[in-house]
Amino acid sequence: MKKVKAKLMDADGFERTLTRMTHEIMERHENLEQLAVIGIRTRGEFIGRRIANLMADLKGAEVKFGTVDVTFYRDDFRTHLPSPEIGPTNIPFAVDNLNIILVDDVLYTGRTIRAALNTIMDFGRPAAIELAVLVDRGHRELPIKADYTGRDHPTMTNEHIHVHVKEVDQEDEVLLLEYVDG
C-alpha cells in the first residue's frame, strides 16, 4: 500500500521550477537553432514540451521538440517489471550536430536515461546531450548525472516520487509516497 508522505511541490512551485530550469538551460545555450528538447514518455514528454514552450516564448522562436519511448531499449526485458504502455518515438528533425536537452520527470537508477541515450543515438550523432530532470531522488545504478535539476530529494528505497502534470493528471504537483505493509 502506498501513502502520501509529503507534497514536495505544488502547482506554483512546479511552474517556478520549470521557469528556473528553462533559464538555466538558456544561459548555456544562446542559439536555439542548435538546440532541441526531447522528452521521455510519458511524464518527461509533458515536462519537456513545457520547457520548450517557455523557451519559445522567451526568445520568440521555435524550439525543436521530440519524444522518445524507451520500451524497446530497456535492459529489463527478461525481468517482469511492468512497463508503461508502448507509445511512439517521434523525433521530427535530424539530431546530428544538435545540442539535445533530454528531459524526464524523476531521475532514479539512471537506467531509463541510458535507454533514452541509446534510442537517440540510433537517430544520428548529436553534438551533445544534456539531462534535465524535475526531481533527482538518488539511488543511481549507472554513472549518470543531471545537468539541470528541479529539486534534489534523496529518498529511501521504500519511498516513491509521483510527478503529476496537469495535461494528464489535472494538477501539477510532486508527491512523496511511502510503501507501507498491509
Add this chain to the structure above:
Amino acid sequence: MGDKTISIKHLVGLEGVSRDDIRIILDTGFTFREVLERPIKKVPTLTGINVVNLFFENSTRTRISFELAEKRLSADVTSFSAAASSVKKGETLKDTVQNIHAMKMDAVVMRHPVPGAAIQLSHFVDAVVINAGDGTHEHPTQALLDMLSLQEKFGYLEGLKVGIIGDISHSRVALSNIFGLLAMGAKVTLCGPGHLIPPHVSELGVEVNGDVDEVIEWADAVNVLRIQRERMGVGLIPSVREYRSQFGISLERLSRHKKELIVLHPGPINRGVEIDSEVADSDQAIILDQVLNGVAVRMSVLFHLLKPREEMEAA
C-alpha cells in the same frame, strides 16, 4: 494505463484469438513501423533471445520477413529450410523438434505442409511457437499484416467490408483473414469458383458470392489470393484464361465500378492471372505496404509472445 499483455502463449492461428489480443498486436505493430523508418532500423529488445525459423516448405518472402523482424529486434536467428534439413532423411517432426529443444531455443517460427503442425508443435516444446503457415490451415501473421495495412489505410476495421477472392478452400491466408477480420468486427465476403469455396463456410459468419463484380461493388477492399499454378490442370481450375475472365481483378473490370477500391495481395503475384499488372502497380494496390507491415507486425508478435508475463512472477 498499464502493461498491455496478450493472453495467448503461442500464435498457432487466429481462430479463437480475442479482439483485445489482436488490437494490442496491431497497435504495437504501428510502433514498430516507426522503428522501421529510423536511420538505424534496429532495437536491442530481444538481445540474447534465440529464435529458430523452421521452414519445411518453400518460402521466400515469409522467411525473409520473419528473419528481418527477428534481426531488427536483435534476436539471435537460426534458419533451417527443408532442403537442407534432416526431414529429407526421414526424421519426424517430433525428433526435429526435440533436437531444437535441446538447443534451448526461446521461439520457433515454423512453416509446415501439414495442417495443425504448429498446434502439435506447441504441445511438444516450452518455446514460443509461431505458425508461419501450416498447409491449408492458417497463416496468422499474414492476416495480421493484412489487417495492419487495412487499419493504416482506412483508420478502422470495425464494419469494414472486405472481399476475399480466389481459391478459398486451399488458402491459409483466407482462413486466417476470416478469423481475424471477424474478430475485429469487419464484414467478409468470399468470392471464387464454387468448388473452391468450402461448403458450410458461411457458418463462420461470412457471406459467399460467386459474382466478383457484385463483391467489388460492395467492398471497401479486396484481398486477391494467389492462384497456385500447381492446382491448375488437375481439375480444379481449367485454364488461366477462364479464371482471369471470371475472377481476375483487371483494370477493365475495376474501371466499370466508379469507386476507389483498395487491393491487397499476399504475393507472389501472378500478373495477368488473378490480378493485372496495371492494378498491382497502381496507387489503389497496397501490396508493398503489406510487405513493410509484415516485418512490423512480426516484430510485434515476437515482442509480445516473448515478453515475460506478470503471472510468471508469482509462480
